[in-house]
Amino acid sequence: MMTKDDVALLILTAKKAAGLTWTGIAETLGLSPVFTHSACVGMNAFPQAKAEALVALLGLPDEAVGVLAQSPDKVFAQTVPTDPCIYRFYEIVGVYGPTLKALIHEEFGDGIMSAIDFEMSVTRQAHPKGDRVKVEMSGKYLQYNVW
Amino acid sequence: MMTKDDVALLILTAKKAAGLTWTGIAETLGLSPVFTHSACVGMNAFPQAKAEALVALLGLPDEAVGVLAQSPDKVFAQTVPTDPCIYRFYEIVGVYGPTLKALIHEEFGDGIMSAIDFEMSVTRQAHPKGDRVKVEMSGKYLQYNVW
Amino acid sequence: MMTKDDVALLILTAKKAAGLTWTGIAETLGLSPVFTHSACVGMNAFPQAKAEALVALLGLPDEAVGVLAQSPDKVFAQTVPTDPCIYRFYEIVGVYGPTLKALIHEEFGDGIMSAIDFEMSVTRQAHPKGDRVKVEMSGKYLQYNVW
Amino acid sequence: MMTKDDVALLILTAKKAAGLTWTGIAETLGLSPVFTHSACVGMNAFPQAKAEALVALLGLPDEAVGVLAQSPDKVFAQTVPTDPCIYRFYEIVGVYGPTLKALIHEEFGDGIMSAIDFEMSVTRQAHPKGDRVKVEMSGKYLQYNVW
Amino acid sequence: MMTKDDVALLILTAKKAAGLTWTGIAETLGLSPVFTHSACVGMNAFPQAKAEALVALLGLPDEAVGVLAQSPDKVFAQTVPTDPCIYRFYEIVGVYGPTLKALIHEEFGDGIMSAIDFEMSVTRQAHPKGDRVKVEMSGKYLQYNVW
Amino acid sequence: MMTKDDVALLILTAKKAAGLTWTGIAETLGLSPVFTHSACVGMNAFPQAKAEALVALLGLPDEAVGVLAQSPDKVFAQTVPTDPCIYRFYEIVGVYGPTLKALIHEEFGDGIMSAIDFEMSVTRQAHPKGDRVKVEMSGKYLQYNVW
Amino acid sequence: MMTKDDVALLILTAKKAAGLTWTGIAETLGLSPVFTHSACVGMNAFPQAKAEALVALLGLPDEAVGVLAQSPDKVFAQTVPTDPCIYRFYEIVGVYGPTLKALIHEEFGDGIMSAIDFEMSVTRQAHPKGDRVKVEMSGKYLQYNVW
Amino acid sequence: MMTKDDVALLILTAKKAAGLTWTGIAETLGLSPVFTHSACVGMNAFPQAKAEALVALLGLPDEAVGVLAQSPDKVFAQTVPTDPCIYRFYEIVGVYGPTLKALIHEEFGDGIMSAIDFEMSVTRQAHPKGDRVKVEMSGKYLQYNVW
Amino acid sequence: MMTKDDVALLILTAKKAAGLTWTGIAETLGLSPVFTHSACVGMNAFPQAKAEALVALLGLPDEAVGVLAQSPDKVFAQTVPTDPCIYRFYEIVGVYGPTLKALIHEEFGDGIMSAIDFEMSVTRQAHPKGDRVKVEMSGKYLQYNVW
């Protein structure tokens, strides 16, 4: 049985061979680059039609369709990530976590931002002192139940 | 000697007594709510003039000015945060960390988003199926040195 | 400033002195025993009216109303709990976690059970070979977003 | 020697090929879906007759009968699970663990809910604001010995 | 409110002042030394009558009766214990754990020895090459449920 | 070079094929079941003659004699064991460790029970309310040196 | 697909066979020894021209050029390093970390030394009582943003 | 008895009151800023004469002389430091540790850089694109013994 | 009740006031310096007569005799020690642990060196290239039991 890791490796190889970018693949599929990349590396599930389109675009084996459409096990390392590019986001959550919580509570009440009904983008922001990385997240507000 | 924790407690008490909000305090100071909250709880340093304005606004003791303007020790717990509102952001970094890295590399090259030359906002996004929390981050792109 | 821990201690002392039970307090408040206990020990926030009713019932100081109605920091130990009564639930999640996930996916699709829009009860189940503890949980199904 | 992991992989492959569901397999065996899934993935032992029925149903090799009927080593990761669907149950045990203990003690005395003489189900609960996942657990009450 | 730790300290002081031993106290109470010590240091709950007898024997304050009869939170360190006398038992469980499991399964079936319906003793065993410590444990066999 | 793990696997396979039990093998060798099992799985060393007898009994290759007679590296996981049957013993050491130490000190003085000059047994204890598992340990008392 | 680890092994083998040193390779490439070694073992990315020069110098397969020029995942162990030569640097950061922070703040203000716009050298310092290792680091000062 | 922590707090308070800098204090003592700061915060021992000079300079109590001259217990947290200014040095050791080792071995042989016979400085390096932090370390090379 | 920590602090203060050394105190008591220091800081128990002699020598309160003669809880940190003087011994055990085991097995058989029937000394060894620290340990060989 093919796994999500097997398919991810096939995608990376085919993408390199075809000279494609994540942004380009995402556009072809009609999805965002963040969702597209995360589903390609096995952290999200493609809808059936999108899985088929990706398999056609990259010339992957048919079996890959089912694997890409399957619910993933979202397993990530729980130790502090060491790669500096990823670590900085961890540092931001550590430093600003209580601030995010305080401002959500002030604006919305006793609840949280959903990480399931959620979307995110990464874009370039031109800036005279050097361009900037812009990350935008949006998640549904969920109120705690009282029963 | 007064510590940043002592001042944070004084601020929380005075804010509650005066019926103020973080957004309101931020507006008065001419700063963002995220920076204002994080500097009030001791995770950032206020510029001298802003520290003085805050002390005046909340009627804090004079000694607090120096403490608020001092470089903080940004100490945060390194175990997974348990509060669900904060944990969800940790989950997002865990699931989408490699995606953020891949898209930054595709768009900018071999480098990272700075967490020092950085800013963030939290806002409400109206939505027919339930309002959403919008979090925006912007950090300067830093390229790795070759020497 | 009074904390949630301070109020929890006042509640435990008053409850003991008055000879009340969690079930009894919950009935008086018109809430479930699980929610009532967890909000009393600082893991949930009482609606304003319920906080007032509890303060009246147990003769707590007025300041406790605001504290009980405040959003909690849900901080719990992340090491394996040692108390055998709590550990057994941890063991159940460890042994049956992948089973819960597989059956949720089979019945609902790619998503999760919410722990926010959530409720739980604990009841006695009479049984000829020895009574049983029955625990029931119900949480809203949340589907992963595709964007 | 075939291991429980080997057999679990054979079951997953055969189940997919035959288009079966966990609920369907459980019904054929006359067992619950929770027990069936957990025994198939190696976390419980099938009674001999059930192991034989499963092997017949899925066309597994004869050697699998003995493996399925064998006492398992219930090994699960002890770090916090990262998959959001499983993590939410861990969060529930963390937040409500002391509440479960307090209510069991109030109703039953000094003891615990058994995780050995135990059963569990997962069902769909229709709801106008979105269907809900219902999880029910029942375990024998065990009183601490005094000697 | 007096805690189990407060009472344990009162017991240790009174025991030392009165020149009593754990074995002697246990005999007076009509309980075993292991149960008596563990309930005195807060790891078990005395039945009401035994708590009263202990309070009378050692001249403790009346409030201690309720504390001694209360269900304990059995919290123990989860790192390897460093004291050599305790560590050796940890080493035994580490080395012989799989052996205990294999022999229980061979003799009884798919189940465990209860740590709740459980008792233990520690006695001296005379021996020509040096006396030995004898530790005996007995726990009810519990069979896994099939449902 | 054959390792202790290789030989353990050969023993398990041969034992299953021959329909033997640990108790039966132990009797044939003139050793206890606990020692026999732990030496078979590589946690103790067989005396040369016993290693030869075992190899003859199970028809193992000659090279296994030397491996079975070799000093083992007693490596065991140091995280809390998850299998419920083994975990309960860990829980017992956690809850009763300080009690074992206090009673050994009361009876013997400043010292420990040896885990090297040590033996253990596991037997069935008939009981009207359900049979019990009896575990007996005996280790030489070792007094701390004063120099 | 060839990985950075595969290429690192090819480099080590070719370097040994050719009798080259890191310093020699660095000189040929017109880069520093620190950058050269770290990029060879997969912790930095070579500019395209340098990657081509290295592949030519050591006779590596063409595919290695792309791998050497690719952004690395900077994954390092997060437990304390055990090798004494590396551990001493960890000890230095542990002992002098707060000193480095205090002196940077005194000289520059509220900010940090960049580890991205960064360079380092290792050289021999002759000394009558025994030669010394000299390590020099230089990183751009980054000021915290106020917004 | 006064501890090193007590004296460190007295020094910080007196330094602030007197408007001194670490560099200024170091110059007065005839020592480097790095050694001076680390000995003030309790991570190194001042020679007797330097301890006396510091006590005179800052008007500390006489007892402080002995405390400052005493061998310290160099205790530092072993989890990853969270403050970004300190963390970056940890990141450098993680990324470049094997490189430091390889270059020391290439230049010196089988040995290490001493962290005991060691010195360090932190200085400002003017730079057109923004000033840089320069850190220099020098430690005696120690060769492994062969015996 | 006075604890071993209380007495250790009294000893350190009295020793400093009297200008004594550990070696001097040990000689007066007729014990080794290693045992004397470890029993003074609470890691060993003095025989009754030695406890009395120490109390007389340093003018400690009478209650200290019983505390010094009591069995200690040998609790030590289990994380890697950070103080360089202690860490080096940890490094030695890490590097040479398997060597110690192999040589003990070669010389003695399947057993260990006792850490209970054990003694140790620390002395100065004059050496032309710089004096050396000599540490000598001696522990009874204990053979594993076969039963």
Added chain:
Amino acid sequence: MMTKDDVALLILTAKKAAGLTWTGIAETLGLSPVFTHSACVGMNAFPQAKAEALVALLGLPDEAVGVLAQSPDKVFAQTVPTDPCIYRFYEIVGVYGPTLKALIHEEFGDGIMSAIDFEMSVTRQAHPKGDRVKVEMSGKYLQYNVW
């Protein structure tokens, strides 16, 4: 490329086949048994001539000479070792670490025992109550630098 682990395995096999002991091999090489064993298992580097002598003695392939003479990566597990023979040394460092430090400081001053300019031996000490293991360590005293 042959690794130190590969060579260690070849040495163990050849040593067993030739019926040699570590002490015997050490004598032939003119080195101590401790150094010899640790260099054979990859924790130290043999001088070139000794590496050649060992390769000749045991009939190893020529490539092994370079591997044995190479600087090792001294990687050891940082969790507490479980093998009782090694653990006892860990226990000794834990219990007596602060004592070693105090006595070194009393005799030598503010410094440490080197683990690099270091040697060790393990010998048998005849004793009427049972032979003893004697371990002797000697390391150069290193004084902390003041600068």
